[in-house]
Structure formats: structure tokens, C-alpha cells
Amino acid sequence: MTPYAITLPGRILFGRGEAARAPALIRAFGERVLVVHGAQFARADWLVDALAGQGVEIQRLPCAGEPDLAMLEEAIYHTRGFEPQVVVGLGGGAVLDMAKALAALIPAPGGPMDHLEVVGRGLPLVVAPLPFCALPTTAGTGAEATKNAVIGVPGRKVSLRDDRMLARVAIVDPALTDGCPRGVTLASGLDAITQVIEPYVSCRATPFTDAVTRPAIAQGLAALRRLMQGEDSTARDALAQVSLTGGMALANAGLGAVHGLAGVIGGVTGAAHGAVCGVLLAPVLAMNAARAVPGSVAAVRLAEVLALLRQEFGASDGAAALADWAADAGLPRLTALGLDAAQHRAVAEAAQASSSMKGNPVPLSVDDLVSVLRAAG
The missing domain is CATH 1.20.1090.10 (Dehydroquinate synthase-like - alpha domain)
Structure with a gap:
């Protein structure tokens, strides 16, 4: 049999109601939490309020669409000063990709083009990504379980990829997709x-x-x-x-x-x-x-x-x-x-x-x- 390897998130929780466990699990990774969510702030209020109840400091970052290079660079600029200890993505695949990319690049000494495939230098990350936690609100990309983030550049989409970009915790609560x-x-x-x-x-x-x-x-x-x-x-x-x-x-x-x-x-x-x-x-x-x-x-x-x-x-x-x-x-x-x-x-x-x-x-x-x-x- 041909040898093979398996790469998966550190922990996966699946089931209705499992999202309620997110605040305590996220808090275990640090006291400063960057929450990346969709354009509608109210849909993330439940998580932000629950994290605040855990005594953490929070920065919120809305992601209104599929992330491109300009969006990513601006997001890095606005979040590095916060010095988050953990990054959370609550949203669809675009949100999770943005959160995953930020977890990788906030601690990186260079910029996105040093590490993007095809159009960039494709260099490996020299500093380990921040812990990333994923809560998908759509059933589609499976980004909560992947080791890459898809970023748009002029004329195409490319990936930032590293095994260490896998989520430390992926919480798939189907109730978050209800009414999509x-x-x-x-x-x-x-x-x-x-x-x-x-x-x-x-x-x-x-x-x-x-x-x-x-x-x-x-x-x-x-x-x-x-x-x-x-x-x-x-x-x-x-x-x-x-x-x-x-x-x-x-x-x-x-x-x-x-x-x-x-x-x-x-x-x-x-x-x-x-x-x-x-x-x-x-x-x-x-x-x-x-x-x-x-x-x-x-x-x-x-x-x-x-x-x-x-x-x-x-x-x-x-x-x-x-x-x-x-x-x-x-x-x-x-x-x-x-x-x-x-x-x-x-x-x-x-x-x-x-x-x-x-x-x-x-x-x-x-x-x-x-x-x-x-x-x-």
C-alpha cells in the first residue's frame, strides 16, 4: 500500500449546540482575541459578548467579501498593533480564509507576497502562525479543516499554505447555517x-x-x-x-x-x-x-x-x-x-x-x- 499522511485540525467539534463551547475553548489560547466575522456585526455579537464574559480583550474585523491582497494587507496593518494571541473566524469560507491568513501573517516578519503561491515568492512561514479557531456559518468550502487560505490577486486566486495554519479548534455547529x-x-x-x-x-x-x-x-x-x-x-x-x-x-x-x-x-x-x-x-x-x-x-x-x-x-x-x-x-x-x-x-x-x-x-x-x-x- 502506498504510504500516506493525514493532516487535520487539532480538534473538531460537530453538532447542534456545540458553538456554545467556543468561548471557553478560545479563551484557553490567550487573553487577546481577534474576531473576524462577516459584514453584519450583529451576527457575531453573541460570540463577542460571550468572550467578553470570559475576561478577554477583543478586536473585531469585518470581512465583507472574498479576501483579496489589498484587503489582507489593510487588515494586517490594522490588527498587528493589537498583538492578538488567537484569531477566530466566524462566518463563511471568505471569513475563515481571511482569519486563517491573518493568523499566519500577523506574526510574520514579511508581507503576503513573500508567502503566496504562484504570484508571490512562495516562501515557507518562518514564524509559527497564531492559534486559529474556526466557526463556519455556511456549508461549503470546508475551510475550517484546510491548511490554506485563498486570496484574490489581479486576475486569479492563489493560496497561502502551511500545515501549521490548520485550526486548533474547528467547531461545526449546523445551527449556525440555519436560515442561510x-x-x-x-x-x-x-x-x-x-x-x-x-x-x-x-x-x-x-x-x-x-x-x-x-x-x-x-x-x-x-x-x-x-x-x-x-x-x-x-x-x-x-x-x-x-x-x-x-x-x-x-x-x-x-x-x-x-x-x-x-x-x-x-x-x-x-x-x-x-x-x-x-x-x-x-x-x-x-x-x-x-x-x-x-x-x-x-x-x-x-x-x-x-x-x-x-x-x-x-x-x-x-x-x-x-x-x-x-x-x-x-x-x-x-x-x-x-x-x-x-x-x-x-x-x-x-x-x-x-x-x-x-x-x-x-x-x-x-x-x-x-x-x-x-x-x-
Whole structure:
């Protein structure tokens, strides 16, 4: 058996009501706490008030969208003087990425460009990150369980990455996702499903990632379909678990062409990451299946995924059925997300250099990727 390693957060708590344990667990890491949250301050008041009750000093930092280099540099400038001892992210994937990046870079002697992949120097962190604690409020990116933070730079999205960036404590309380808007639920849910499918078919898959991803694919599909029909706490629980699973899996097996393309498209258009992944998933699956060598591990696994889609949607073409269902549920096409057909080749060429593409189960040419973009457009 091929050797493999497992990298996970220091501690994971999952379940309704588990968020109530956050203040005491956070307080154990220090007396000065930086709380990164979404644009709406009120949604984080419960945590800030509870931490204040623990006798800690708090600085709050709102993160209104997916973090880019300018936002990150400004946030470092405003938070270094506070000298936090622990960083907490309470929000969706963008918030968690910002918090994770700040935990890594506040103590760093240099700036983000010293450490960002692809566009920066890609240097390892020379000072250990601050303790990072994660409380996701959407079920999508699984950022609470990953060792990288995604940052936008002009024209693409890239990662800051280090094993020590993993959360010391990740608290996944599905109740924090209750009432999430329908469009956000759809986009983030499709991202969660993508992130259990891509690691399962990845050329870097391991027995560990197989064990957690294979059962989660059908679970995620069923839960998301129920949530598109109306609020359902049981489905929220299931999708939150799928999102956590996806984060654990991608941290250990990588991703694939969906995320390779999505990172570039997000940088070019500013479109929401989950929506981009959602519209790319079906055509990437179809293209990978068409390019897989018959009888290979990749071909067998892709066939399994397509069979699960056929079963879930009761259709002869699983990939097409997923695309049609997502469109009917309101997922926009790439054109509506801001990507013009004239940009397809440049996006495809840039995507081939992404770290995510290294996990794709089969090699895809630039022409293959252009075909995927055309199908998703």
C-alpha cells in the first residue's frame, strides 16, 4: 500500500449546540482575541459578548467579501498593533480564509507576497502562525479543516499554505447555517459536493480520503436537493457534515480541474466561488470521464460518481441531469457570472498552472478546458 499522511485540525467539534463551547475553548489560547466575522456585526455579537464574559480583550474585523491582497494587507496593518494571541473566524469560507491568513501573517516578519503561491515568492512561514479557531456559518468550502487560505490577486486566486495554519479548534455547529439564503445555500452546497467528489476521483486519493468522501457524495446531493425545497434542519446537519468532510479530504488528497478553473475565474470576474464551482462540476466530470483510460482507476471512480448522479436524479446522463437541476434551482451560467467567451482560452491556460489541477484524475489539455468553459457558459 502506498504510504500516506493525514493532516487535520487539532480538534473538531460537530453538532447542534456545540458553538456554545467556543468561548471557553478560545479563551484557553490567550487573553487577546481577534474576531473576524462577516459584514453584519450583529451576527457575531453573541460570540463577542460571550468572550467578553470570559475576561478577554477583543478586536473585531469585518470581512465583507472574498479576501483579496489589498484587503489582507489593510487588515494586517490594522490588527498587528493589537498583538492578538488567537484569531477566530466566524462566518463563511471568505471569513475563515481571511482569519486563517491573518493568523499566519500577523506574526510574520514579511508581507503576503513573500508567502503566496504562484504570484508571490512562495516562501515557507518562518514564524509559527497564531492559534486559529474556526466557526463556519455556511456549508461549503470546508475551510475550517484546510491548511490554506485563498486570496484574490489581479486576475486569479492563489493560496497561502502551511500545515501549521490548520485550526486548533474547528467547531461545526449546523445551527449556525440555519436560515442561510437560498442562493448562498445552493452555491456553497454545490461547492461542498464538489469537494467530496474531486478528492475521491483525485490522482492523490488515499484510503483515508476514500473512506470519508465516498459516502458523502450521495449524502450531499440529497441534502442540497431537500434544502432547495425549503428549510430543513436535518438536511442542514447533513450538508454541514459533507462540507467538513470535503475540507478534510481536499487537505489530504487535493482537488481537480473544477477548482483549477474556478480560482482563475474568481480572480477574473469576482464571482462567488461556490457558484463558479457549481456550474463547472458537471462539464468537468463529463470531460474527465471522456478522457479517462477505460478500466483505469480514474475511469472506474468517475463512473461511480456518474452512477450516483444518475441514481439521485433518475436520469440516463448523470452529469447533464446535475447541470439541468442546478440551472432550474437558479444557479447562473458562467456568462451571467461575468466570464466572456473571449476569455476562455486565457482562463484555461492560466488554470493549467494552478495547484488544484495537479490532483485532476486525468490530464486535460487547454482545448479540453476551453470545451468545459463553453459547456458551462
